[in-house]
Amino acid sequence: MSSFREQLREQRWDDHRFYHHSLINQSLHLLSACTFLACYGLLFVDPAAAALIAWTVSMTSRQAGHFFFEPRGYDNVNGVTHRFKEEVKVGYNLVRKLVLTLFWAAAPLLLLAAPALFGLLEARPGVAGFLHNLGLIWLVLGCAALVFRMVQLFFIRDVMTGIVWATKILTDPFHDISLYWRAPARLMRGERLGHGFVAASR
Template identity: 65%
Template structure:
């Protein structure tokens, strides 16, 4: 258990120091984290609506922060190139995220050809029904994306790394609120980049 928790701490710290310098990105992660917690609560009552919240609010705000606001040049704080960070990224690096987001955007398309999605869904009668069916597809996609990368890490790294990463992803909303709840205020005060000491290690 001690090894598991230490690996989780390292994965969280590496994710923060390599990919969360910009205060806009941090603020968007705070918005994303709150949205994910709403989705978590909604999942017990209405999983399809929870998936819509998760993808449309939480994921779009989270990934837009990475794609548009985080610097892609040389990281002088950590003495690392963007290419190096992408290569060692445990979970979904930017290239993998773009592929995942493309799949997400195209995933409702099969409903045009088969409204039942091969018998998995009730055919929609109204626009609300269609949106709910899209929500179910996105819920399944979220589970598949998490499971795929977890199992992939079993083979390219080791079982513990995969299980730790899955744990990190599921608990990120709680951790991100703790890390980034002050980011919106810092941004309003004109601070665009969080101040870091070189190679500073997280507690």
């Protein structure tokens, strides 16, 4: 158990120090985390609605912070390049996130072409029915992405790494709130990078 806690602490610290320099990114993660927590509760009431909100608000805000606001140049604080960080990323690096985003964006098009998803879903009429089924597809996609990367880590790293990573992902909303609740106020004061970080050249 101590090894599990140590690895979880290490993965969380690496995630923070390597990938969350920007206070805009931190603020977007705060928004994402709060929304994810609401979605966790909504899962027990309306799973499809929870998935819709999670993907359209939580995931888009979260990934926008990484794609558009994080420095891509040399990380002077940690002494590593952006390329190095992408190579050692335990979870979804930017390339893997892009692939996942393409699957997410393709889901509505697939559902328009096959409203019953080849017999896997009940075709529902109207916009509400479409959104309900889309939410179910996105829910399965999110679960599949989590399980796929966890099992992949079993083979390319080890079982403990995969389990720790999955635990980290599921508990990130709680951890992000504790880390980044001050970020919006600091951003409004004109700060742009987190404490201890200096601007990296692009």
